[in-house]
Amino acid sequence: MLKAVTLKEIERIFAITDALGISREALVIPLRPESPGRVRMIGGGKLEIVVEGAADFDEWLNELERQLRQVTRTAPG
Known part of the structure; x- marks a missing residue:
């Protein structure tokens, strides 16, 4: 269980968003x-x-790209 999101986690999130071209x-x-x-x-x-917060960060991170693709594909604009 993650208690706080630190720079370590944010950098791992950025690795995914950067690869998707998200600013x-x-x-x-x-x-x-x-x-x-x-x-x-x-x-x-x-x-x-x-x-x-309730799941393992690595498991959640494995699903993040799919979630980002889904949200950005269906976003208005």
Whole structure:
């Protein structure tokens, strides 16, 4: 169980978003994990990535690319 999102986790998230061509400026990554975690578009064209707090981070990270592709594919605009 992850208690806080640190630079270590954020860098691993960036490795995925960078590979997808998503600007780091477009990301909002809260430092407090939640259960359930989520990936969603929020105001101003920003993409919010809330890390799952109840699951293993590596397992959650394995699903992140799929979630990002789903959200960005269905995002208006």
